[in-house]
Amino acid sequence: MEATCELIADCGFWGLSMQDVADRCGLTVPGLLHYVGSKVGLLVAVLEHRDREDAKALRVHLGVDEEHVPDEWSDGGPEGVDLRRLCAATMRRNAGQPEIVRLFAVLAVESLNPGHPAHDYFAARQARVVSSFAALAKQLTDRPELLARQIVSMMDGVQLQWLRDPGTIDLVQEWEAAAEALFGRL
Amino acid sequence: MEATCELIADCGFWGLSMQDVADRCGLTVPGLLHYVGSKVGLLVAVLEHRDREDAKALRVHLGVDEEHVPDEWSDGGPEGVDLRRLCAATMRRNAGQPEIVRLFAVLAVESLNPGHPAHDYFAARQARVVSSFAALAKQLTDRPELLARQIVSMMDGVQLQWLRDPGTIDLVQEWEAAAEALFGRL
DNA sequence: GTCTATAGGACGATAGAC
């Protein structure tokens, strides 16, 4: 999983070589294929692995700055969570794993092509995030879907700039400033 | 150029096949290589072609809604141009060429890898855009670089969402709403 | 300026031994 994440982040799924993955694992290519079946199977395995890992870690990160974690938070669903705080927690977590952020950035763009094996996965993911943000935004504005899309756009854009120049840009600070523009006037 | 843009947009530079490009041009692979020398040469040719094309077209688009085009605008430099109007003109133009937007989105992310042949090109491009936006933002805020980065982030993010679901999202409208959040309180 | 022919390799995947 780890090796595959790095290699896809570097060259995309189309540029990924099973040979390179196998080499990093100390396996031969047929040895690797024994587990994942095919190259697409490897991609699916990585995405599922990331989903589990991220769901787990986000809950930890949400609570890490709080003295007491409300019950609703630990239940997994984002209901009742403050939207601005949820975004900040996400960015705080992402600031510590640039390679993972880059993996998703590469796949998200590559999968705009309907023929990409992760096309449906990212379409669904995007819809899910926007609609759950919109649910939380209902309390803040009369156009919650619009605000949700703006937040997602800004998060994606800020992360992209941070990835391009991690030395100059502090992801957490940059997001805090952007959040002020988005949430400040509400 | 046209064929290459579409194919890179679909599969990235690493996924691009000279054979596919040659086929679409009605050429053989050596026939294509005669002009561009190598696969990297083809990429460079495309980027240079887009630079010329976009510089030309942006000036037209900037003036298209105005009765009179001020002299400074036609001189090429963005000095004196209203920043918000410049962004709107860019988005208006991009709304008409989704394939080109997707080409740049794919290459921009793919080239985060320092080993990518377009890495330096996109690093320079990014720096140039941010600093020219920041110059225009000086009149609007006391933190012009920050505003410039926020604008670029939001433009990139909005375009990404639009590319993923062009039927639901109107790029120009979506940007207008986002611009209100960024410029409205200044 | 465009072609045929070909070099020389990497690719994903399968078959079958151990």
Add this chain to the structure above:
DNA sequence: GTCTATCGTCCTATAGAC
């Protein structure tokens, strides 16, 4: 569960005829 051997295909690039 991991290997060797191999298939058939694709890849970029070069050499050289026309």
